[in-house]
Amino acid sequence: MLGLARQKKLTAGPSRLVPVGLAGAAVFLLVGSLVSDIFAQQTVAGLAQGAIFGSLALALVLIYRATEVINFAQGEMAMATTYVCYQLLHWGVSYWLAFFLTLAFGFVFGLVTYGVFIRPVQHRSVIAIVIVTLGLFILIDGVVAWIWGADIKFMESPFGNKVYRSGGVAVSAQDIGVFAVSIISMVALWALFQFTKVGLAMRAAALRPAAASLVGVRVNRMLAIGWGLAAMLGAVAGLMAEPTQFVLQPTLMQPILLLAFAAAVLGGLESPIGAVIGGLLIGVFLNLVGQYVGFATSELRLPIAFAVLLLVLLVRPTGLFGRKQVRRV
Amino acid sequence: MSKGFLVRVGITGVAVLVIVLLGVTMSSYHLGLGARVGIYFTAILGLNILLGYTGQISIGHGAFMAIGGYTTAILSHYHHWNLFATLPAALLICFVFGVIVGLPALRFHGVYLALATFALAVSVPQLPLKWSKWTGGSNGIRTATTPSNSWVYWTSWACAGIAFVTAWLLLRGRIGRAFRAIRDSEVAAVSSGVSLPIYKTFAFGVSAAYAGVAGSLYVLVTNGYSQPGLFGLVLSLQLLIGAAVAGLGSLWGTAVGALFIGLLPEISAGTPIIGNDHGQDVVFGLIVILVMILVPNGFAGLLRGLDSRVKSAIKSDPTTS
Numbered sequence: 001m002l003g004l005a006r007q008k009k010l011t012a013g014p015s016r017l018v019p020v021g022l023a024g025a026a027v028f029l030l031v032g033s034l035v036s037d038i039f040a041q042q043t044v045a046g047l048a049q050g051a052i053f054g055s056l057a058l059a060l061v062l063i064y065r066a067t068e069v070i071n072f073a074q075g076e077m078a079m080a081t082t083y084v085c086y087q088l089l090h091w092g093v094s095y096w097l098a099f100f101l102t103l104a105f106g107f108v109f110g111l112v113t114y115g116v117f118i119r120p121v122q123h124r125s126v127i128a129i130v131i132v133t134l135g136l137f138i139l140i141d142g143v144v145a146w147i148w149g150a151d152i153k154f155m156e157s158p159f160g161n162k163v164y165r166s167g168g169v170a171v172s173a174q175d176i177g178v179f180a181v182s183i184i185s186m187v188a189l190w191a192l193f194q195f196t197k198v199g200l201a202m203r204a205a206a207l208r209p210a211a212a213s214l215v216g217v218r219v220n221r222m223l224a225i226g227w228g229l230a231a232m233l234g235a236v237a238g239l240m241a242e243p244t245q246f247v248l249q250p251t252l253m254q255p256i257l258l259l260a261f262a263a264a265v266l267g268g269l270e271s272p273i274g275a276v277i278g279g280l281l282i283g284v285f286l287n288l289v290g291q292y293v294g295f296a297t298s299e300l301r302l303p304i305a306f307a308v309l310l311l312v313l314l315v316r317p318t319g320l321f322g323r324k325q326v327r328r329v
Numbered sequence: 330m331s332k333g334f335l336v337r338v339g340i341t342g343v344a345v346l347v348i349v350l351l352g353v354t355m356s357s358y359h360l361g362l363g364a365r366v367g368i369y370f371t372a373i374l375g376l377n378i379l380l381g382y383t384g385q386i387s388i389g390h391g392a393f394m395a396i397g398g399y400t401t402a403i404l405s406h407y408h409h410w411n412l413f414a415t416l417p418a419a420l421l422i423c424f425v426f427g428v429i430v431g432l433p434a435l436r437f438h439g440v441y442l443a444l445a446t447f448a449l450a451v452s453v454p455q456l457p458l459k460w461s462k463w464t465g466g467s468n469g470i471r472t473a474t475t476p477s478n479s480w481v482y483w484t485s486w487a488c489a490g491i492a493f494v495t496a497w498l499l500l501r502g503r504i505g506r507a508f509r510a511i512r513d514s515e516v517a518a519v520s521s522g523v524s525l526p527i528y529k530t531f532a533f534g535v536s537a538a539y540a541g542v543a544g545s546l547y548v549l550v551t552n553g554y555s556q557p558g559l560f561g562l563v564l565s566l567q568l569l570i571g572a573a574v575a576g577l578g579s580l581w582g583t584a585v586g587a588l589f590i591g592l593l594p595e596i597s598a599g600t601p602i603i604g605n606d607h608g609q610d611v612v613f614g615l616i617v618i619l620v621m622i623l624v625p626n627g628f629a630g631l632l633r634g635l636d637s638r639v640k641s642a643i644k645s646d647p648t649t650s
Contacts, residue, residue: 064440070440070443070444072388072443072447117618117622120622121621121622124625126386126439126440126443127380127384127386127577128621128625130386130388130440130443131569131570131573131617131621132617132618132621132622134388134566134569134570134617135570135613135614135615135617135618135621136614136618137566137614138563138566138570138610138613138614138617139610139611139613139614139615139618140614141610141614142608142609142610142611142612142613142614143610143611145610146608146610146611254451254562255451258447258448258451258452261444261447261448262448265441265444297459299455299456299458299459300455300459301455302448302451302452302455303452303453303455303456303459305448305452306448306449306451306452309444309445309448310433310445310448313433313436313437313441313444313445314433314436317436317441
């Protein structure tokens, strides 16, 4: 019963320790990068991977905020859209045209998924919703393997394999590209939410559905658009994950989904900025731990992410940026 | 003895008879298939105790099955234990693991528990890869002796029978009431003197123990090989889907859930169009989504609805005529 008593205490916003801690982490990374070339390289690679985790985590958070659904199929949706891009490239479409066509497909995919599969169960128990998204997980997996086969596919990398050197630090063009595309997509989405009328309506629909519908916002339509945008962001994550893994297969996003969950929980599950920062932190953390802790070999990446998730949930369930909520027990 | 009770005893008797008859007559291949159904039955039963009766979701039961399976394989491979003797060992170890997982789970609710157990399901199969010296890495580790399919069939169904009776005894009395009270309202349960920590961790332990035994048998039915790939995320999802199809909070529906996940791959493989390796996933996914949308209480709910409709029709008949 200790937990209950603690849950009831309300605090407004994230504590002041969080910005201080994040600034400390940034300084640590900067100093480390200046001192050691390997450290710098691992940090940059970690940021690139973290940006992918962050994009997928942000997609999860957007959906969770809007519809209180944790979409376990988010990674598989991203994987499926990546296959669409693969198909377009296969037909001879140029990469960046295929990229934007894929994003459009992702948007429609998210819209339809919400309308067909999620709407009917949205107001049911958490268990029902979770099971439906897990059903989607298996369904999408099956459909993709059905159409394209489960064998490994190759896609050309949009960023080439150039490596930039400055001093002893080698940074691949791919890492820079992945990082830039992910961050630009997230900023664009943020701008859409912040500065457009549709964005305003979507925020209203997510935060106060009843009040929003009273002032003329079509809540269901807005939630569907939210799902579409999240799937679009997921598509970016999938497309950026593919070159970092070198191959395309139906299991592409499964490990990344777990890392994105860890990132979202670390950020507070309801905080978009938290998801992004959580993703970057986890990306860098995993790379540095992999480099400097001999015990933490690549097999342990997922168990470490699990440990992070568990630790955050136990020590600080609201994550870095989440707000405490009164729970109905 | 109420009429409903007698009907249930009758159904159980028929089920036992069918299982015995099938066991005597089926070919070795089909015995293996039948054994799988029995194994899923035990595992889903365990999951249902947790999910259907105490309302705690677990996407991580494949992880407990992995622990049970590796217990059997390691005890047999390195210590030459009798395969029978490894089952109680798996049960005990998984009970302890279940309680350990259940302790932090006390503080997680709803989606957070789903997230944590999902992470468990994904990360546990990674561990044998790390300590491949003892576990054989991705190739897996094999039991010293390989049992025949008929051995596994009879053992699986004997275990399933014991599991069923134990679950029934456990859930019909005080403990079952406490579980359901927790599921329906934790506040009300606490105010009625139900200790949340004790009952919730106990439910996790029992549930994991069931999965552990199922995991041991699961290794034995795949020629005694315990491999990480055997216990991947998909297994955890299948169990959850089986429980959903069976109907949460129903012991009797479990058989349907087990038949569903045990036989669907087999049936869909023999069906045109969907008859390839991946068609079954499509069918799996579609059916579970449809079940959740159209028959939220699964097969058991469907039966219950039918039952009450028939009863009300019989009752209302004389008054309307």
